[in-house]
Amino acid sequence: MRTIARNEIGRLLDGLLAGYAVYAPVRRKGILVFDRIRSGDEAILDYANTRTSPKHVLMPQMETLLSSCGEDPGVSEHTDCGKPAVLFGARPCDARAFLFLDKVLRDGQSRDVYYANRRDSLLVISIGCTQPRETCFCTTTGGGPLSAEGSDILLEDLGSVYLAHVASSRGAEFAAAHGLLDTCEGEPPGSGTVNGGLQPAIEPPVDLGLLKAALDRSFDDPLWLTLAEKCLGCGICSYLCPACHCFDIVDEEAAGVRVRNRVWDSCQFSCFTAQASGFNPRPTGRERYRQRIMHKFNYCIDNHGMAGCVGCGRCVSECPVNLDMRQVLAAFGGRRGGN
Amino acid sequence: MRNPYAPVRMRVERNAVETEDASIRTLSLSFVERREVFAFVPGQFAELSLLGVGEAPFGIASSPADPDLLDFTISRAGQVTTELHYLEPGDTVGLRGPLGNGYPLEELHGRNVLVIGGGFGFSTLRAFTSFALHPANRGDFLDLEVVYGARNPGLLLYKDELKNWGRRDDMSLSVTVDNADQDWSGRIGTVPAAVKTLQVDPESTTALVCGPPAMIRYTLPVLAELGLRPDRIHLSLEMKMKCGIGKCGRCNIGGSYVCTDGPVFSLARLDRLPREY
Ligand SMILES: Cc1cc2nc3c(=O)[nH]c(=O)nc-3n(C[C@H](O)[C@H](O)[C@H](O)COP(=O)(O)OP(=O)(O)OC[C@H]3O[C@@H](n4cnc5c(N)ncnc54)[C@H](O)[C@@H]3O)c2cc1C
Ligand code: SF4
Ligand code: FES
Numbered sequence: 001m002r003t004i005a006r007n008e009i010g011r012l013l014d015g016l017l018a019g020y021a022v023y024a025p026v027r028r029k030g031i032l033v034f035d036r037i038r039s040g041d042e043a044i045l046d047y048a049n050t051r052t053s054p055k056h057v058l059m060p061q062m063e064t065l066l067s068s069c070g071e072d073p074g075v076s077e078h079t080d081c082g083k084p085a086v087l088f089g090a091r092p093c094d095a096r097a098f099l100f101l102d103k104v105l106r107d108g109q110s111r112d113v114y115y116a117n118r119r120d121s122l123l124v125i126s127i128g129c130t131q132p133r134e135t136c137f138c139t140t141t142g143g144g145p146l147s148a149e150g151s152d153i154l155l156e157d158l159g160s161v162y163l164a165h166v167a168s169s170r171g172a173e174f175a176a177a178h179g180l181l182d183t184c185e186g187e188p189p190g191s192g193t194v195n196g197g198l199q200p201a202i203e204p205p206v207d208l209g210l211l212k213a214a215l216d217r218s219f220d221d222p223l224w225l226t227l228a229e230k231c232l233g234c235g236i237c238s239y240l241c242p243a244c245h246c247f248d249i250v251d252e253e254a255a256g257v258r259v260r261n262r263v264w265d266s267c268q269f270s271c272f273t274a275q276a277s278g279f280n281p282r283p284t285g286r287e288r289y290r291q292r293i294m295h296k297f298n299y300c301i302d303n304h305g306m307a308g309c310v311g312c313g314r315c316v317s318e319c320p321v322n323l324d325m326r327q328v329l330a331a332f333g334g335r336r337g338g339n
Numbered sequence: 340m341r342n343p344y345a346p347v348r349m350r351v352e353r354n355a356v357e358t359e360d361a362s363i364r365t366l367s368l369s370f371v372e373r374r375e376v377f378a379f380v381p382g383q384f385a386e387l388s389l390l391g392v393g394e395a396p397f398g399i400a401s402s403p404a405d406p407d408l409l410d411f412t413i414s415r416a417g418q419v420t421t422e423l424h425y426l427e428p429g430d431t432v433g434l435r436g437p438l439g440n441g442y443p444l445e446e447l448h449g450r451n452v453l454v455i456g457g458g459f460g461f462s463t464l465r466a467f468t469s470f471a472l473h474p475a476n477r478g479d480f481l482d483l484e485v486v487y488g489a490r491n492p493g494l495l496l497y498k499d500e501l502k503n504w505g506r507r508d509d510m511s512l513s514v515t516v517d518n519a520d521q522d523w524s525g526r527i528g529t530v531p532a533a534v535k536t537l538q539v540d541p542e543s544t545t546a547l548v549c550g551p552p553a554m555i556r557y558t559l560p561v562l563a564e565l566g567l568r569p570d571r572i573h574l575s576l577e578m579k580m581k582c583g584i585g586k587c588g589r590c591n592i593g594g595s596y597v598c599t600d601g602p603v604f605s606l607a608r609l610d611r612l613p614r615e616y
Contacts, residue, residue, distance in 0.1 A: 004521075018351070024493060056364055065344045066344065066345065066390055067390075073348070073431065075345065075346075075390065075433075077342050077344075077345055079342055100411050106585070106587065107583055108584075109584070109585060109599060110342075110343040110584045110586075111343070112586055113341075113342045113343070113344075114344075115451070150409065161349055189526045212490065219613045245586070245588065246587055246588035246589060247343075247581070247582075247586075247588075248581060248587070249393075249394065249581045249582065249587070250393075251389075251390065251391050251392055251393045251394075251502050252391065253391035253392070256390025259390075259391070260344075260388075260390055260391075260394075265587070265588075267588065267589070272579070272589050273578070273579045273589055273590075274579060275577065275578070275579050276395075276416035276420070276579075277416070279552065281578070281592075281615050281616050282615065294593075295588070295591070299591065299594035302594045320377070335487050
């Protein structure tokens with residue numbers, strides 16, 4: 001049986017750097033984020049989770065879709081994503097968000113080639129959690145601290161060693177090629193092979209099915225107004241969310257170079273839905289906050305069979321007015337059998 | 340693999356002023372390099388693209404019976420629409436599409452069709468009407484009745500075609516204006532008022548409606564009075580759009596996306612969606 005010692009990780013990552021763009025948790029300007037590393041020992045292994053999500057690895061905050069230059073009628077499409085990449089150290093919630101993004105961007109009626117190309121050349125090695133943060137609610141949304149959904153390989157953290165669980169066929173190929181044998185031979189993570197006791201318990205505060213049924217009846221609930229009165233509409237929740245994927249497309253022209261960029265956007269902004277005529281179907285915070293919750297916990301379940309939230313808790317911990325998603329869900333889902 | 344964000348190149352063949360105030364123009368576009376047949380149904384739309392300026396969605400205003408020349412009727416509203424107005428014959432413009440679902444042609448087969456439009460929303464209804472009048476298609480539909488209105492005569496679109504349609508005996512046409520001028524000899528009044536005067540057999544009639552929100556709001560009760568069931572009223576909606584392919588997340592009404600599930604919805608379906616449009 002082979003486990004990976006914690007102090008072997010640096011060398012493992014060094015070995016990958018020749019063939020892959022490697023993203024790992026690092027500190028940049030004092031903030032823990034996922035970024036490209038140049039050497040394996042840059043990766044931080046001691047962390048609850050990063051401040052920003054690793055979504056930008058698949059969907060950069062801004063990317064150029066098309067460009068053209070001068071009188072040349074040719075248009076460059078910028079769909080080549082370069083070197084294959086490895087995302088090392090994603091938390092299970094963030095890896096599971098990729099599964100959701102896949103459904104929207106890659107596997108829908110039309111394939112978003114920019115996302116799909118990056119996704120298809122990305123290998124996700126996630127690390128299960130032993131110490132959930134106070135704001136974590138992954139179990140509410142169908143995941144868990146040892147969920148392997150969306151990962152190719154899940155490392156189960158046993159303290160001084162990691163146990164590798166292969167979670168996809170690409171993960172299996174990769175593991176074979178890099179000596180990361182699946183030590184658990186099909187045993188689910190945390191099932192007690194070595195130390196099942198490390199699976200932490202996070203009490204799900206809300207039942208997703210009941211919540212959805214409650215939201216189906218709650219479009220005109222006065223609670224939306226109460227919530228919106230607190231919300232600043234700053235959109236930080238969307239920007240930090242690993243599952244938020246709404247974007248704007250913005251053109252620019254300078255010195256004869258014309259570009260069309262895709263940039264992250266947020267349903268919390270009034271211009272998101274304002275029409276050219278001036279009419280706005282979501283004119284106030286009430287409609288916009290409702291859209292955020294309804295989209296994630298109602299429409300996404302209908303359309304993709306999965307909530308558009310993975311419970312990473314970033315929106316909870318970073319909201320400037322402490323609008324706590326868990327309390328919002330409990331307020332709607334909690335009134336079971338009620339109105 | 341096709342890049343759904345990459346437009347094909349179109350050549351501007353014509354750019355004609357439609358309205359007296361020149362706020363609305365119709366562009367006729369041909370394909371520069373034809374890769375595949377551009378198959379569409381009336382009611383679908385496309386994104387017109389000027390790289391470096393932007394993209395915007397517009398209903399396809401011409402009939403699929405003439406797939407080589409696509410018409411778009413464009414009201415000047417902002418950046419992209421203004422630049423489109425300035426295009427000249429020979430210029431190129433990008434096109435992504437066809438997008439959306441279009442009018443439910445199969446459901447209309449063998450039925451009377453009541454076409455109700457106002458403003459630039461009439462563009463896709465013009466596409467439908469020309470399509471239905473084509474000799475190869477006319478037999479698929481029973482009576483074809485068109486009601487079209489504008490605020491004043493100067494704002495009426497497709498004047499030559501209206502003249503021609505008014506002379507035909509295989510359709511009927513009512514054109515109405517809210518405010519007339521001295522030269523206007525036609526009907527005066529709103530679209531809903533004109534619809535109210537019609538004799539329709541609700542059992543065999545399906546209505547297609549596209550126009551400004553106020554027109555729609557006042558027309559729907561009239562259609563209900565005429566006895567049309569909600570599943571036989573089809574509305575084409577407008578929403579702020581960017582991607583047009585169900586990804587950018589801004590055009591939804593509840594769980595339905597206007598860009599992919601619409602823009603045409605039956606009233607019965609809309610009644611099941613939240614009122615957020
Ligand atoms: C499915 C669908 C079909 C459509 N079909 C048609 C069609 O057939 N014909 C048609 O004409 N339109 C159609 N539209 C609407 C059309 O897409 C919009 O008018 C267009 O996107 C406007 O783009 P723009 O870049 O010109 O405006 P933008 O530059 O985006 O400007 C719009 C925004 O700027 C503001 N703005 C613009 N101009 C001014 C100004 N002068 N002063 C102050 N504020 C201003 C507006 O309030 C608005 O918020 C359709 C839309 C949809 C969704
Ligand atoms: S939400 Fe769950 S998976 Fe994400 S960091 Fe917290 S415990 Fe780990
Ligand atoms: S326009 Fe982007 S989702 Fe409909």
